[in-house]
Amino acid sequence: xxxxxLSDELITPVPDKSGGVAKxxxxxxxxxxxxxxxxxxxLTGIWSDPSRPYRGNSPxxxxxxxxxxxxxxxxxxxxxxxxxxxxxxxxxxxxxxNEDQQALLHKVWRMRxxxxxxxxxxxxxxxxxxxxxxxxxxxxxxxSVFRQLETRICSVYRMHxxxxxxxxxxxKSTYANYEQAIDDFxxxxxxxxxxxxSSQMTRQIQDVYPDIEVGFDxxxxxxxxxxxxxxxxxTMVAFQSGIIDRNxxxxxxxxxxxxxxxxxxxxxxxAVKFLKGLGAKQAQ
Numbered sequence: 001x002x003x004x005x006l007s008d009e010l011i012t013p014v015p016d017k018s019g020g021v022a023k024x025x026x027x028x029x030x031x032x033x034x035x036x037x038x039x040x041x042x043l044t045g046i047w048s049d050p051s052r053p054y055r056g057n058s059p060x061x062x063x064x065x066x067x068x069x070x071x072x073x074x075x076x077x078x079x080x081x082x083x084x085x086x087x088x089x090x091x092x093x094x095x096x097x098n099e100d101q102q103a104l105l106h107k108v109w110r111m112r113x114x115x116x117x118x119x120x121x122x123x124x125x126x127x128x129x130x131x132x133x134x135x136x137x138x139x140x141x142x143x144s145v146f147r148q149l150e151t152r153i154c155s156v157y158r159m160h161x162x163x164x165x166x167x168x169x170x171x172k173s174t175y176a177n178y179e180q181a182i183d184d185f186x187x188x189x190x191x192x193x194x195x196x197x198s199s200q201m202t203r204q205i206q207d208v209y210p211d212i213e214v215g216f217d218x219x220x221x222x223x224x225x226x227x228x229x230x231x232x233x234x235t236m237v238a239f240q241s242g243i244i245d246r247n248x249x250x251x252x253x254x255x256x257x258x259x260x261x262x263x264x265x266x267x268x269x270x271a272v273k274f275l276k277g278l279g280a281k282q283a284q
Contacts (some may be wrong), residue, residue, distance in 0.1 A: 011035070013042065013054050041204045046193055060095050063156040070149040073142060082183070158189045186223035194218070 006026070008045035016022035021042065024035040060067070097105070150166040160181040161169030173181075194216040201214040218224050228232065232253055239249040247257040 015054055043197055043200055059156050063153045065150050066152040073145055183223040
């Protein structure tokens, strides 16, 4: 069976009157092709659109406002740094200036106090006052703004700020809580998503394959495996209970199988040899 994975940018579900999907429309090479729902496995992620339950939602779209604000804040800081940390200003003169004078003074001001030619001293005359129009870094509270924006963006993606390696996350992170955040991300986000997708696939193929249950193989996902100490204890309990033999236990804890006799067998052989020797002496 040939399977094609298609983004919703290429295939669009058309709802019916009951809120289900009547058909899918596949846009290809300028043509529109109708596809029967029975031939489509419809997967939606953890981001849903309440107004269109038959379609998922993009986390980028949900976080777009915070992302735009974050980018604009970054540009504002860059602009302040490029202007020698001097915010926008208002220069007030005692006398009225004509358009040519205003243009000349504006040009001189930009040449001296913006871009690459910044930081020189000012030599002005006839100036009544100079007022600052924009807010500085502390007044803008940019540190708090960036923390809030990073938190909002990470929350949309359901990812801890430490996992996303943001400034706010790394500021108070340690190796221990970083490792814990990674494990929590797997158990609280990835596992539910895997279960959601596998459930959707199982449900949509059950008419054709009623005996098949789709699932994700998580045997190699480190965050879901027991730590070394727990694994050792579980292995020892299984070995002592006779559930697994010695070589199975050795493999489980990372050792190679061995052909050497079991320690208990060696002990038994020594006991038998001792008893035989004792009996021989008594016979003499």
